[in-house]
Each structure stands twice: as structure tokens, then as C-alpha cells.
Amino acid sequence: MKPRSCQEVLTLLxxxxxxxxxxxxxxxxxxxxxKCDSCRPLAEDFFWQHRALAEVAAHLEAAEFxxxxxxxxxxxxxxxxxxxxxAPFVSSGRKDSSQVRPSRRxxxxxxxxxxxxVVFATLWWAVTSxxxxxxxxxxxxxxxxxVHVLAGGKRLVCRVGTALGSGQGIVTSAxxxxxxxxxxxxxxxxxxxGGEIAELSEGGAGESRGKLVTxxxxxxxxVVVQQAADRPMIVSxxxxxxxxxxxxxxxxxxxxxxxSTRLEVMEGKVRLRRLLGGQSVDVLAGHYAVVASGxxxxxxxxxxxxxxxxxxxxxxxxxxxxxxxxxGVNSRGVFGGAALKLMEVWNPSKGxxxxxxxxxxxxxxxxxxxxxxxxxxxxSEGVLDQSLQVxxxxxxxxxxxxxxxxxxxxxxxxxxxGIPATVKIRIDGERIRVEINGKLGWAGLHGHGLEGSSPMKxxxxxxxxxxxxxxxxxxxxxxxxxxxx
Amino acid sequence: xxxxxxxxxxxLQKVAFAGCSIHMDRNRxxxxxxxxxxxxxxxxxxxxAPYLPALVxxxxxxxxxxxxxxxxxxxxxxxxYRNLDHFFPETDxxxxxxxxxxxxxxxxxxxLGRVRLGFEESFERVFEDPGPDAVAPxxxxxxxxxxxxxxxxxxxxxxxxxxxxxxxxxxAIVKTSLVGTKQLLYRTRVILRNCLxxxxxxxxVS
Numbered sequence: 239m240k241p242r243s244c245q246e247v248l249t250l251l252x253x254x255x256x257x258x259x260x261x262x263x264x265x266x267x268x269x270x271x272x273k274c275d276s277c278r279p280l281a282e283d284f285f286w287q288h289r290a291l292a293e294v295a296a297h298l299e300a301a302e303f304x305x306x307x308x309x310x311x312x313x314x315x316x317x318x319x320x321x322x323x324x325a326p327f328v329s330s331g332r333k334d335s336s337q338v339r340p341s342r343r344x345x346x347x348x349x350x351x352x353x354x355x356v357v358f359a360t361l362w363w364a365v366t367s368x369x370x371x372x373x374x375x376x377x378x379x380x381x382x383x384x385v386h387v388l389a390g391g392k393r394l395v396c397r398v399g400t401a402l403g404s405g406q407g408i409v410t411s412a413x414x415x416x417x418x419x420x421x422x423x424x425x426x427x428x429x430x431x432g433g434e435i436a437e438l439s440e441g442g443a444g445e446s447r448g449k450l451v452t453x454x455x456x457x458x459x460x461v462v463v464q465q466a467a468d469r470p471m472i473v474s475x476x477x478x479x480x481x482x483x484x485x486x487x488x489x490x491x492x493x494x495x496x497x498s499t500r501l502e503v504m505e506g507k508v509r510l511r512r513l514l515g516g517q518s519v520d521v522l523a524g525h526y527a528v529v530a531s532g533x534x535x536x537x538x539x540x541x542x543x544x545x546x547x548x549x550x551x552x553x554x555x556x557x558x559x560x561x562x563x564x565x566g567v568n569s570r571g572v573f574g575g576a577a578l579k580l581m582e583v584w585n586p587s588k589g590x591x592x593x594x595x596x597x598x599x600x601x602x603x604x605x606x607x608x609x610x611x612x613x614x615x616x617x618s619e620g621v622l623d624q625s626l627q628v629x630x631x632x633x634x635x636x637x638x639x640x641x642x643x644x645x646x647x648x649x650x651x652x653x654x655x656g657i658p659a660t661v662k663i664r665i666d667g668e669r670i671r672v673e674i675n676g677k678l679g680w681a682g683l684h685g686h687g688l689e690g691s692s693p694m695k696x697x698x699x700x701x702x703x704x705x706x707x708x709x710x711x712x713x714x715x716x717x718x719x720x721x722x723x
Numbered sequence: 724x725x726x727x728x729x730x731x732x733x734x735l736q737k738v739a740f741a742g743c744s745i746h747m748d749r750n751r752x753x754x755x756x757x758x759x760x761x762x763x764x765x766x767x768x769x770x771x772a773p774y775l776p777a778l779v780x781x782x783x784x785x786x787x788x789x790x791x792x793x794x795x796x797x798x799x800x801x802x803x804y805r806n807l808d809h810f811f812p813e814t815d816x817x818x819x820x821x822x823x824x825x826x827x828x829x830x831x832x833x834x835l836g837r838v839r840l841g842f843e844e845s846f847e848r849v850f851e852d853p854g855p856d857a858v859a860p861x862x863x864x865x866x867x868x869x870x871x872x873x874x875x876x877x878x879x880x881x882x883x884x885x886x887x888x889x890x891x892x893x894x895a896i897v898k899t900s901l902v903g904t905k906q907l908l909y910r911t912r913v914i915l916r917n918c919l920x921x922x923x924x925x926x927x928v929s
Contacts, residue, residue: 248909248913249905249906249909251842252905252908252909252912253905253908253909254841254842255784256787256883256890256905256908257787257788257837258889258890258905259838259841260838261838261839264838264839264841265841267841267842268841268842271842280913280916281845282845283916283919283920284912284916285842285845285846285849286849286858286861287861287865287912287915287916287919288784288849289777289780289781289784289849289850289857289858289861290858290861290862290865291865291880291884292779292780292783292784292789292884293776293777293779293780293858293862294776294862294865294866294884295780295789295884295885296775296776296777296779296780296783296789296792297776297862298885299793300772300775300776303775303779303793303796304768304772304775306797307768307771307775307797307800308768310797310800310801311764311767311768311800311801311804312764314764314801314804314805315762315764627892636895638889638891638892638895643891644891644895
């Protein structure tokens, strides 16, 4: 074992605390520190400092983290796990069978679609091969987490491409399940975690004529292509019917003591009819209405650019344009506020994975942009490693491998403020391709753990990598598409 | 492996006597946990809240990754909640939570394929008390010392601890090599250590 100076050893200890020490050096450092009277006090202070820094960092994110835990615990309280899980002082000794997966996928509803070709092919096959008595209404375009088809009182396994016929429904797990259904006409329904569509049907007569979607609970985002005026899509809840002939809207059903249905309209117009009493209102784009006991059902403007979260940096969300706007003060001295996790999604399909978005930065700065971290992951075991990072700044891009090597850089011409840059990142097996404004930015083989057979997890972070300047950024048209092979 | 730090504990006592303690009263905690056992989730959340930053920091120390640590703590919290009926009132709630986090974090570390942790006794001692008082004086002094870090020293600490970046990524940002970044982080730790010693009025600044 090579003798080391105190400074070398303490540098290695610093590496150890940063998780960047070679395995063969650990014992060297342990032995040296144990024997060296001059290193020991400094080493001990390093450990305390390490805890304090990590704790201050955690403290800065505490509000967001507590809010996630609150949601998780609330769901747990409503639907307690049937299996006990092992914990200290518990004699059962059983393993945690629930494998709770991260819940920071609050933005998972942005998952748009699996491969169009596969879907249409599946749909065509399904339509032509099923019995005419129960035609296919929609197919599962993407499914994330625990999702089941409801058919004949049973819960069936749901996969991408599963066809749903009349009378069938779908349910998503409260712990991160999400599903997108696609109708043959291209209309899409995105059911968020903890949601249930009791059934889909089509046909009917009179006022029920059209595509009927019975939403029992949860939040549903619908992008409905133009329907025949006499055959609208009707989303029916416990409290109301929403009738649409072509628009984008989100509808959420709360159950329990404060049961309600809330409708938010992004585009077009939706007619909302209260079941009790039968009153109707037209809800226009940029407005919402709530149907609940004791509340007047009148459309109100959606609060645009409402602050949703942030520390040091503020984040505003516009439900009408479905855009995120980030702004920050000079973060020098305001540690921990320089970057913000925007979303986290899971790609269980093991197929190609594509992320696209538009962003523009007021007063563009070279270091401000979007940072996408792709991680190889196992559905049962969690994230395995930090495999690949793609950082697109106002002035260029950088691809960093999981081994922390910069694999490639490129520059591009940032459009003037107000004109967004369009970014598309595609990972297919070991190939990665980054396009900016339709032109190739960088392409190559990453070869660092994102094998084609591995599912992936994506974290999207918006912020100033240098963390030194004030900045404002708007992020739009955020989509993540995964498809099975 | 490292000896206990009596000066650190003297400091903690000093701060506690000065009325800076934010640790929850044990009786209050017991009441909240009793309510939680009766189905009051908010009671559980309130009892849990003071420990969360330290639990995430502890998970991070073991996993070596801030995001993985949050996942670990999230899972541990659910396990604790589901097993609340098995929690004995006379047991230390923070220690119980820490034990669950430790087990899940070690599992995560294995999953992440990291090298062995090293200095386990030191980590255990430093995180022995997961309450917020344990590093209260460090936290307050750190806030001031961090403000004094400028340039690349500030960027490396901010990048690693507050933004969860890897050292290679930070190297690209501060435009230096990985080795240079490791040295910069070490130097920054020493600068911070000296600043902390000075601010909290401790002896033995080297």
C-alpha cells in the first residue's frame, strides 16, 4: 500500500464524501486517519461539515419534499397497503413487497404517446380482428407504473397496445400509475395516477349519443379532435357531464366529503352540465368551472402563471398554454436555488425514448438551460446509475456520460427572446441524437449503461448551471414519448 | 473510528441553552404519534417533519446521491407509517426512522453498484442524532460562510451539495479537470472548516 501524505489522504477523504473515491483507496484513508493525530480532527470536522451541508441542502427542499410525502401518506391512509413491510422492531421479517417507486412524477401527465406506427398498426389489427359486437374504441398508447384494464368485473394486465372495447375501463395506481388512451380518430385521454375510467362506450341515443367516458375518480386530460356535432365526446362524472366536439381540457373528480368535479379548458369550448338540477354552462378556453354541493357553477378565468413552487427561483405554470415559466434572482449567496427539478418520468417500455420541448430565455445567458438526466433503471430495484446527461443551454449543448466524462459539446444559434428553441433528444439503444431547431446538434453512441433492454428514468431540471445570474425561461410543449420495440 | 468531539458537544449545549433549540418536545411528539396511531396522518407528518432534513442527509451520506436519498427516505417514511403500530412509545422516534433509512439506503447503495462506504463508524456517530438540533450551530454558521465563498469555490459546493451534480459535471462548469475539481472541493472544505471554526468560536483552528 502506497504511503500517502496527510494532504493526499484528506483530499481522498473529501473524494470519499463526494462519492468519488476509488475502492482501493478507502482502506488507505481509513488506516491513515485512525493513526494520524493531525488528520483526525480535520477529518472529523469534514464529516460534520458534510452532514451540515447535506442537511442544509435538504432543508432548502424540505417544503417540496414534505408536500410529496404528504400526498403519498394521504394516499396510503386512504388505501393502506395490505402487506406489512419489514421495519426495525417488527418481528415479521417480511420484505417490503410494495417497492414504492419515486412519486416525483407529478408531471407524468405530460407523457404523450408511444410510437404512432405501432399504435395504428395495433389499432388496425385490433379493429379488424375483434368481434363486431364489441368494437375497439381505444388502445393503450403508453402505460406507466401499475395500470389495469377493467373488464367484466376483473382487473386485467394492461400493456401498450392493449385494446379497450365498449364497457371496459382502466385504472391507474395511486402510486405513480399513468396511462394514455388513443381513439382511432386520434383523440387522446391521459389518466393521471390514482384515476379510474369506469368504462368507455360509444353510440347511445339522444343526449348520450357519441363517445362516452365515465370518469369515477382522478384527473383526466383530454385532447379531443373535431367530433361530429351530433356525436360529441361526453366525459361523465358523479356530478356532471362535459360535452365536447373538439378541444383540449382537463377534468378532475374528487371523491369523499368534499366531492366535486372541476373542469379546466385550454382550447375551444366545453359544455358542462350538472347532473343534479340539469343546469348547463359553456366553459371557454382559459376558464374553469366547479360542480360541487353548495357552489354556483359559473365559469371563472383560470389563474394564469400561478406560482407553483420554487426556492430562490420561482416557477409559474400557465394551465392554458400548459407552459412553465422560470425566473430567478441572482443566486450567488442563495445556495441551492440555482436549479429546480421539473419532472421525473419512468420509461418502462425498454424501447426508444424521446424527449422534446421548446424553451426560450429572456436575455439569453450561455449557462442557463434545461438539463435532462437519463438513468438506467429497474422497475423492481429502482435507479441503478446516473447514466447520461444532456444539457442544452442558451448558447450550446453538452452531453455528459454517467462516468462523468464530457462526451460532446456543440454550439447553436439561440433565437432572439420570445422565439423558442426546439430541442429533441432521442435515445434508441446505445444511440443518442440531439436536435436543436430541426438540425443535428450532436449524435453518437453513449455506451454507458443505457442498453436498449433497460428501462430508463428521466429527470428534467431547469436552471442556471453556473448559478450566478438572474434569468427567466419559458418551457413549452414538453413531451416524452416512449415506445416498445 | 474517529474520536468523539467534545468541543462540538460543548457548542451544542451552548446553543441549546441559548434557546436556539428547535427540537420538538418529546411529550408533544408522543401525543402526535399517539394520534397518528389512531389514524391522524397529519400527526405523523408533524412528528416526522423535524427529522426529514437529517434523514435525507443521512441517506445521501450512505447512497452518495441526493435524489436517491430522497427516494430512500420516501420509502422509509411509508414503511414507518405502515408499521406505526409496532413502534413502542418508549423508543426514540428519530432513531427508529434513522434505522429504517439506514437499511433502505444500504440497499440502494448496493443497487447503485457503489464501492463500499468506508468510515461507517464515523458516519454513524455523526448522524447518531437525526434531530434538527444536532447541526444547528453548524447550519447557522454555514449560511454565513457559504456567502463568503466566491468564484469556483462557491460553484463547486453549490453544484455538489445543493444541485446534486457529479464532480465531472461540475468540472465542465468550472472549466477544470476532474482532478482539479476534486482538489478544489477539498480546498473549499478546508476554507469552510476554518470559517466555521472561527464563526462558532471554537478552539483548535489549524
